[in-house]
Amino acid sequence: MKISSHVSQDAAQYDASATVRRKRREKMLDAADIRLLILHFISQGAAYGYELIKSIEELSKGEYTPSPGIIYPNLALLEEMECIRIKEPQAARKAFVLLPEGEKQLLENHAHLQTLIARLTSMAVLVNNRSIPEVERAIHNMKMALNGRLSQSGVSQQTLYAIIDALDDAAKKIERS
Known part of the structure; x- marks a missing residue:
């Protein structure tokens, strides 16, 4: 079994x-x-x-x-x-x-x-x-910037696409590093 x-x-x-x-x-x-x-x-x-x-x-x-x-x-x-x-x-x-x-x-x-x-x-x-302090700081900064921008009312579709592109680019750079 x-x-x-x-x-x-x-x-x-x-x-x-x-x-x-x-x-x-x-x-x-x-x-x-x-x-x-x-x-x-x-x-x-x-x-x-x-x-x-x-x-x-x-x-x-x-x-x-x-x-x-x-x-x-x-x-x-x-x-x-x-x-x-x-x-x-x-x-x-x-x-x-x-x-x-x-x-x-x-x-x-x-x-x-x-x-x-x-x-x-x-x-x-x-x-x-x-838990490396520099990594923690960078992740925190990314979250704060992203949350700060996305919490604003009236974010245009163009701005959303720019944010998505920036996140995708950062992810690609990290994956390929």
């Missing part, structure tokens, strides 16, 4: 007051991706739900932190799929161990797992580069 073949309702509950950025990060991984990462980290030794959350968070340098509401239902599903089991059912904290089916899923989905790890790692690189 393939991990990606299970379609489940999105377990993450979105807070209506959450920012758009946070919502975008929460949607970054689907449930099958989370299950694959869970299997990976259990195979590496992270055995408790909290440790799994922290392992994923560390991989992305804090840019993505799965909620308990996404981790624990997926742990339960992986148990049902016989990919993992609770090491000591009587223990207060539930530690999980990988079963042969979980190892099989890791092998079958190795390429996708590497893509997920690369995606989360690239988020960490982005955080590092965005």
Whole structure:
């Protein structure tokens, strides 16, 4: 049974007051991706739900932190799929161990797992580069100039096209640098 073949309702509950950025990060991984990462980290030794959350968070340098509401239902599903089991059912904290089916899923989905790890790692690189003071200042200046100009009433179509062209030109220069 393939991990990606299970379609489940999105377990993450979105807070209506959450920012758009946070919502975008929460949607970054689907449930099958989370299950694959869970299997990976259990195979590496992270055995408790909290440790799994922290392992994923560390991989992305804090840019993505799965909620308990996404981790624990997926742990339960992986148990049902016989990919993992609770090491000591009587223990207060539930530690999980990988079963042969979980190892099989890791092998079958190795390429996708590497893509997920690369995606989360690239988020960490982005955080590092965005936190350079000069980069932060330049991004802030661009936002302020753009918001200042677009918040004025009576902006002509010609002005809008000029702004769009300037943004497109800047994007091309950045992409090609």
